[in-house]
Amino acid sequence: MSEYAAGAACLGRGWRLLRQRPRLLLLGMVPAFLVWLVLAAAFVALVLHLTDIAGWVTPFADDWAAPVRDATRFFVGIALVVGSVLLWTATFTALTLAVGDPFYERIWRACEDLIGPVKLGDGLGFWPSVIGGIKLAAVGLATSLLVLLSGLIPVVGPVLGIVLGLVLSGRLLARELLGRPLEARGLDRAAQRTLLDPHRRKVLGFGVATQACFFVPLGGVLIMPVAVAGATVLARDVLPDERGPAYAGELRAW
Numbered sequence: 001m002s003e004y005a006a007g008a009a010c011l012g013r014g015w016r017l018l019r020q021r022p023r024l025l026l027l028g029m030v031p032a033f034l035v036w037l038v039l040a041a042a043f044v045a046l047v048l049h050l051t052d053i054a055g056w057v058t059p060f061a062d063d064w065a066a067p068v069r070d071a072t073r074f075f076v077g078i079a080l081v082v083g084s085v086l087l088w089t090a091t092f093t094a095l096t097l098a099v100g101d102p103f104y105e106r107i108w109r110a111c112e113d114l115i116g117p118v119k120l121g122d123g124l125g126f127w128p129s130v131i132g133g134i135k136l137a138a139v140g141l142a143t144s145l146l147v148l149l150s151g152l153i154p155v156v157g158p159v160l161g162i163v164l165g166l167v168l169s170g171r172l173l174a175r176e177l178l179g180r181p182l183e184a185r186g187l188d189r190a191a192q193r194t195l196l197d198p199h200r201r202k203v204l205g206f207g208v209a210t211q212a213c214f215f216v217p218l219g220g221v222l223i224m225p226v227a228v229a230g231a232t233v234l235a236r237d238v239l240p241d242e243r244g245p246a247y248a249g250e251l252r253a254w
Contacts, residue, residue: 007174007205007234011213011223014230017111024107028225031100032092036221039092046084050077086165089214093173094134096224104228108181111232118185142168166208174207177231185239199238206234
């Protein structure tokens with residue numbers, strides 16, 4: 001559990017770094033808030049028409065006895081909400097990272113300087129960021145479908161879907177956020193996998209903690225710049241040759 005906790009703690013350490021640059025924190029919220037507004041409108045529309053949608057996806061229950069039909073559609077409705085939240089968070093992250101890539105590049109590069117300057121390249125670039133975002137959204141869609149199907153399992157189905165969604169989406173989210181500082185060091189995707197595999201518990205802890213924050217209203221808006229900073233800290237965790245005295249001081253302060 002200590003590895004998972006250490007990964008989750010990188011969010012707090014990222015927050016501590018951004019407190020030294022509050023303008024960057026606010027800057028990172030701008031693209032997140034714009035994307036949040038668009039997706040929030042879509043989510044509200046779903047909730048307002050939830051009963052009709054639950055009936056539409058379960059036409060096979062039309063001839064069932066009323067108590068069984070209503071119970072089935074109730075659980076399907078819960079699964080729809082849970083699944084849409086997971087899809088919402090994955091889509092939100094993908095769009096925010098793509099739209100706000102110049103903003104977040106400024107954040108993680110500033111955090112690199114705060115921890116201790118290192119020689120960096122150009123980073124991922126626009127199109128690799130977009131491709132990574134599409135992968136993240138695809139995992140969110142697949143997870144949402146899994147939650148929808150699990151909604152047919154009474155009581156435990158939606159809970160099982162939430163757990164699986166957090167793990168799958170959190171892992172990919174962490175890898176996507178880490179891709180920026182690691183790519184700037186000349187590490188391609190294959191090299192990143194080799195580097196991160198021994199630290200997969202720490203990476204998963206960071207990703208799940210970040211993903212969980214998206215379930216809080218406006219949590220995604222507040223956490224996105226912090227998550228970018230936290231990923232920069234986590235990158236230094238898995239690159240011991242680059243930690244340096246500034247990193248050690250940051251860790252002791254945290």
